[in-house]
Amino acid sequence: MDRPKSISRRRILAAGTAGIVGAALPAAGQSPDQAARPKVPADPTKVQGPLATDVGGRSPFEKPKRVSLGERRTSSLSPLQDLDGMITPSDLHFERHHGGVPAIDPQQYSLLIHGMVDRPTVFTLADLRRFPGVSMIRMMECSGNGGRVYRREGNQTDLTPQQIDGLTSTSEWTGVPLATLLREVGASPKATWFLAEGMDAAVMTRSVPMAYARNDALIAYGQNGEPLRPEQGYPVRLFLPGVEGNASIKWLRRIEVGDQPFMTREETSKYTDPLPDGTARIFSLDMDCKSIITEPSFPDKLTGPGWWEVRGIAWSGRGKIAKVEVSGDGGKTWQLAKLDDPVLPKCHTRFRLPWEWKGGEAMLASRATDETGYVQPTYDVLLAARGPSTAYHFNHIRAWKVLADGTVKFGGGL
Amino acid sequence: MESQGHRTLRPLLLASVAVATAISYATLSAQSKPVAKPLGIGRAASADEIAKIDIDVRPDGKGLPDGKGTVAEGAKIYAAKCASCHGKSGEGATADRLVATDAGKNFDFATNPKLPRAVGNYWPYATTLYDYTYRAMPFMQPGTLTPDETYSLVAYILNLNKIVPEDAVMDRKTLPAVKMPARDRFVMDNRKGGKVVK
Numbered sequence: 001m002d003r004p005k006s007i008s009r010r011r012i013l014a015a016g017t018a019g020i021v022g023a024a025l026p027a028a029g030q031s032p033d034q035a036a037r038p039k040v041p042a043d044p045t046k047v048q049g050p051l052a053t054d055v056g057g058r059s060p061f062e063k064p065k066r067v068s069l070g071e072r073r074t075s076s077l078s079p080l081q082d083l084d085g086m087i088t089p090s091d092l093h094f095e096r097h098h099g100g101v102p103a104i105d106p107q108q109y110s111l112l113i114h115g116m117v118d119r120p121t122v123f124t125l126a127d128l129r130r131f132p133g134v135s136m137i138r139m140m141e142c143s144g145n146g147g148r149v150y151r152r153e154g155n156q157t158d159l160t161p162q163q164i165d166g167l168t169s170t171s172e173w174t175g176v177p178l179a180t181l182l183r184e185v186g187a188s189p190k191a192t193w194f195l196a197e198g199m200d201a202a203v204m205t206r207s208v209p210m211a212y213a214r215n216d217a218l219i220a221y222g223q224n225g226e227p228l229r230p231e232q233g234y235p236v237r238l239f240l241p242g243v244e245g246n247a248s249i250k251w252l253r254r255i256e257v258g259d260q261p262f263m264t265r266e267e268t269s270k271y272t273d274p275l276p277d278g279t280a281r282i283f284s285l286d287m288d289c290k291s292i293i294t295e296p297s298f299p300d301k302l303t304g305p306g307w308w309e310v311r312g313i314a315w316s317g318r319g320k321i322a323k324v325e326v327s328g329d330g331g332k333t334w335q336l337a338k339l340d341d342p343v344l345p346k347c348h349t350r351f352r353l354p355w356e357w358k359g360g361e362a363m364l365a366s367r368a369t370d371e372t373g374y375v376q377p378t379y380d381v382l383l384a385a386r387g388p389s390t391a392y393h394f395n396h397i398r399a400w401k402v403l404a405d406g407t408v409k410f411g412g413g414l
Numbered sequence: 415m416e417s418q419g420h421r422t423l424r425p426l427l428l429a430s431v432a433v434a435t436a437i438s439y440a441t442l443s444a445q446s447k448p449v450a451k452p453l454g455i456g457r458a459a460s461a462d463e464i465a466k467i468d469i470d471v472r473p474d475g476k477g478l479p480d481g482k483g484t485v486a487e488g489a490k491i492y493a494a495k496c497a498s499c500h501g502k503s504g505e506g507a508t509a510d511r512l513v514a515t516d517a518g519k520n521f522d523f524a525t526n527p528k529l530p531r532a533v534g535n536y537w538p539y540a541t542t543l544y545d546y547t548y549r550a551m552p553f554m555q556p557g558t559l560t561p562d563e564t565y566s567l568v569a570y571i572l573n574l575n576k577i578v579p580e581d582a583v584m585d586r587k588t589l590p591a592v593k594m595p596a597r598d599r600f601v602m603d604n605r606k607g608g609k610v611v612k
Contacts, residue, residue: 098550099550099556112459112463112464112467114459114464114468119452119458120458120459120464121456121457121458121459122456122457122458122459122463123455123456124456127455127456130453130455131453131455151527183452184452184453184455184456185452185456186452195470197467197470201550201556202549202550202556203469203549203550203556203557205470205545205549253467254467254468256468256470258472260472260473260474262470262471262472262545263472263473263538263539263541263542264470264542264545264546265542265545265546265550268537268538268539268542268600269531269533269536269537269542272600273524274521274523274524274531275524276524276525278520278521278522278599279521279599279600279601280521280523280536280596280599280600280601281600281601281602281603281604281605282538282600282601282602282603283602283603284603284605285603286603286605286607288605289607316607318607319607370607372606372607372608373607373608373609374607374608374609374611375609377611381611382611385611385612386524387524387525388524388525388527389523389524389525389526389527389529390523390524391523391531
């Protein structure tokens with residue numbers, strides 16, 4: 001991950017070329033870091049730039065990356081600390097797959113809908129695109145997101161927002177409402193569940209209550225203005241806004257309408273939540289309200305006391321964010337943060353608060369509340385409800401410790 | 415859009431947009447309303463093509479094919495096709511552990527981090543084992559097992575977990591009748607938002 005050592009880096013870049021030019025013409029004694037910087041003209045006003053290209057790319061100075069935590073690379077995390085606003089660039093949207101990323105020819109693609117329907121039907125991609133469509137900006141989070149800090153595994157101070165909570169992303173998704181397709185095939189009013197199945201090597205399946213189909217479930221073919229990325233289910237996926245990501249089956253080949261859950265591996269042996277009372281919660285689909293400060297965060301270093309903008313994202317799988325509060329003193333006092341427009345349901349919401357660092361140690365934290373009145377819990381409250389080795393849904397308050405020299409470390413949960 | 419047919423289909427989309435939109439909005443409203451005429455997009459699926467990919471198996475046994483398998487046969491197939499990843503006797507290796515019978519005093523998975531979750535102590539339905547093994551295993555040759563091989567592997571793994579006896583035969587009748595020890599531990603999600611953290 002290409003994270004600046006000092007938060008002042010952004011400011012140097014934003015200020016224009018002066019800093020870059022200095023770095024582009026390395027002087028004797030310059031650090032290797034600076035010498036390796038991309039070469040650019042000393043004065044861009046004195047030379048014609050390159051011309052139009054078919055496909056644009058990032059500035060060579062910007063190298064945000066997904067990272068995989070495991071060796072097997074069955075998932076990768078979004079670089080939350082490198083992102084502004086609410087949208088995750090498609091190539092940085094987090095990944096999780098169970099049989100790799102399949103290659104699918106869109107002209108060979110088809111979706112079968114059958115089961116408790118009057119008219120079992122096969123739809124091509126062109127068929128799906130003929131239906132009245134809709135676009136929506138919504139988040140998706142893996143229900144395992146944050147597990148490492150909940151379980152307090154390994155080093156718990158040198159963690160970036162990406163390493164803590166990078167399994168969440170927001171896109172504009174485009175497609176046809178599943179409700180429209182179910183009407184088209186004549187789904188039975190007695191149906192209570194549907195099974196979604198992928199055409200990856202895991203032939204991934206999840207059962208979903210029909211209430212989601214009647215609400216906002218989407219058969220998506222577009223992401224941020226272009227066809228889905230392969231790792232996001234190209235050419236067609238199920239997208240369930242605000243629901244644990246695993247249920248939004250990618251590379252969708254089949255939907256079976258039924259009257260009971262199918263009890264697949266991914267909703268029984270996995271993605272269930274053992275509880276301290278000796279039960280395990282099943283079909284815990286909705287993602288609880290959560291937030292994380294993304295700036296300042298590890299490994300930033302504040303260059304000096306004064307005013308800094310605390311920035312982060314908040315979201316809830318149950319609706320809109322009602323408010324986000326930020327604390328600079330480890331939760332003793334809280335201040336209301338400003339929310340960027342638009343505040344959308346089941347969507348990353350950017351919050352901001354000017355914060356004066358007076359020097360010395362400080363503990364920054366954010367606490368989100370959603371429109372149902374749910375308040376992001378402290379670690380102790382969540383631990384009491386779920387137990388130390390529950391398996392999914394980790395949304396307790398995250399804190400960042402600012403040391404006296406300006407170094408920022410992950411401060412664990414409040 | 416890669417699809418070359420897309421552009422030529424545009425006029426058709428525009429011509430039908432008014433009626434399509436009206437019907438779509440009806441779709442989104444209450445289900446008890448009169449059924450609108452379908453748009454007629456897509457083609458009818460034949461029984462054959464449904465059967466070809468309709469491989470899911472439910473807890474009540476719906477979807478299980480003909481065929482059968484034994485513990486002894488499953489042991490042979492397991493050694494050849496599964497042991498390299500799941501361990502010699504299902505103890506787990508590069509892939510998940512399959513065998514565990516201890517669930518603590520009271521299904522202690524939330525409070526005891528050392529308790530491994532596996533088929534014998536955590537999986538609520540035996541049919542899931544058939545469904546998953548048939549669709550996704552062996553990991554490097556997914557979807558290559560026959561129904562008989564799958565029934566045998568399921569019998570073997572259930573036997574390793576002390577859930578069925580050594581002479582058990584698994585088929586479309588016997589498998590759904592297997593009651594898993596964890597079956598009654600699972601409860602539907604009761605979180606609804608609001609003030610209480612559950």
